Amino acid sequence: MKNAKLKHVLQIAVLLLLTAVILFPVVRIGRAAPVSAETDTTAPSAPVPAPDVTELQTAAEPQTEDMWLPEIEYDDYTPSAIAQENFHSTVILGNSQAQALSNYGLIRDADFVTRIGLSINQVLTSKSGDAPISQLYGKQYKKAVFIFGENELGWPYPKNFISIYKNVIAKVRELNPGVEIYCQAIFPVTAECSETSKNGITNENVQLFNAAVEEMCGEIGAHFMPVSDAFFDRDGVLPADAAKDGVHFNYDYCKIWAGDLSAYLRQDEQPIETTTDEGVTLE
Amino acid sequence: MKKIALVLLAILTLFVGASCGKTETAVDGTAAETAAAQPQTAAQWLDMLAEKVPFDDAMQSVPERAASVYGILDEDGYTGDCALYISTMATPEEIAVFRADDALSTDDLTQLALARLERQKESFTDYAPAEMPKLESAVVRTCGDFVIVCVCADNAKAQALLDVYA
Structure with a gap:
């Protein structure tokens, strides 16, 4: 009799054990799902697209892989700090560096005639469509800022660059009588870029071409805008953190540059003084 | 003995019921989260x-x-x-x-x-x-x-x- 009771108790115990084993995963799933959902909601800036958990797992990579990606810094977006009034009645002609100033919205009161890869010899002509200079037709500007040189550093001689540069400036003056011309000095590049460049983008060429541009400005009565100290590290080259590719400035450096341009245009609004045998004259 | 078995059965029933409840909560939570996950701006x-x-x-x-x-x-x-x-x-x-x-x-x-x-x-x-x-x-x-x-x-x-x- 006792054996029969014991057998009965054992049967119930086995039954309970089996039930517990079956129910345990069910309870686990029930608890795990909300935890996963909570994890997603705590990251409102990165809402996880999850209409279907299976799809989500195939579409999204593991979180750890995303850790190195840069953060978006909305607080840095402060173009209002740059005095815009100095860009009134100004046109900026130039290459991709100038294009960045436009795209970042750092200079809002100027017109831009810029294009990625634009060289000085492509301003008056065009392979297809209208030449960039055509954007000046029918408009009158008081100031014209030229940002060229990085794409021309590979040219064999600075004199070819200067010769075409003069022609372009002459055309802009023809279209805008009395316009003040400002030529931005070519910026240095990072040490790595200079050392590894295969197309002439070296700091030696930057110095060579800048000397020629400065001389040209003296000849034709244009303003030569030097590069400010922020764009030189202790070795006299572009700081490594200024440009990922060694040439194109990131937003922070573009902000410094836009501030420099604004300050330069404000302080240099007076006519240029040129020295002659009879003394100083104003042009 | 039968009483013990009935008590155990009752406990089991409660256990199963509670488990099902948890599962329903989880499904509801996931659905709400899915709706919230769709970018709105x-x-x-x-x-x-x-x-x-x-x-x-x-x-x-x-x-x-x-x-x-x-x-x-x-x-x-x-x-x-x-x-x-x-x-x-x-x-x-x-x-x-x-x-x-x-x-x-x-x-x-x-x-x-x-x-x-x-x-x-x-x-x-x-x-x-x-x-x-x-x-x-x-x-x-x-x-x-x-x-x-x-x-x-x-x-x-x-x-x-x-x-x-x-």
Whole structure:
């Protein structure tokens, strides 16, 4: 009799054990799902697209892989700090560096005639469509800022660059009588870029071409805008953190540059003084 | 003995009932979360992509410049929600998000996006040919009333992320 009771108790115990084993995963799933959902909601800036958990797992990579990606810094977006009034009645002609100033919205009161890869010899002509200079037709500007040189550093001689540069400036003056011309000095590049460049983008060429541009400005009565100290590290080259590719400035450096341009245009609004045998004259 | 068995059975019944309850809560929670996960603004769409896809360039968010960079003129009257994440110009990488409004439909915005990509191709084909594959595989998708453009170092990944909402 006792054996029969014991057998009965054992049967119930086995039954309970089996039930517990079956129910345990069910309870686990029930608890795990909300935890996963909570994890997603705590990251409102990165809402996880999850209409279907299976799809989500195939579409999204593991979180750890995303850790190195840069953060978006909305607080840095402060173009209002740059005095815009100095860009009134100004046109900026130039290459991709100038294009960045436009795209970042750092200079809002100027017109831009810029294009990625634009060289000085492509301003008056065009392979297809209208030449960039055509954007000046029918408009009158008081100031014209030229940002060229990085794409021309590979040219064999600075004199070819200067010769075409003069022609372009002459055309802009023809279209805008009395316009003040400002030529931005070519910026240095990072040490790595200079050392590894295969197309002439070296700091030696930057110095060579800048000397020629400065001389040209003296000849034709244009303003030569030097590069400010922020764009030189202790070795006299572009700081490594200024440009990922060694040439194109990131937003922070573009902000410094836009501030420099604004300050330069404000302080240099007076006519240029040129020295002659009879003394100083104003042009 | 029967009493003990009945008590155990009652405990088991409660246990099973409680487990089922938990499961229902979990399903409800997931459904609510799914509804909340759908980006509701241009900035949310941009964040969702920007934090998950890789870029070679240094990127910057400039939401106020989105319309202008994409050739939307003042006279178009577009006032929709938009966002832009743009490169230094060393690469064509960018994310742009536009919400259709009364002035510009998703079709209009898609055409503007394709025109922008064509202009970028014209610029980069000579300037940086190595960047052209990014433009050739650029992602332009419509998700609800949003048009989303993504040019990054892994456009396939961007495509997969947006496919979830297709």
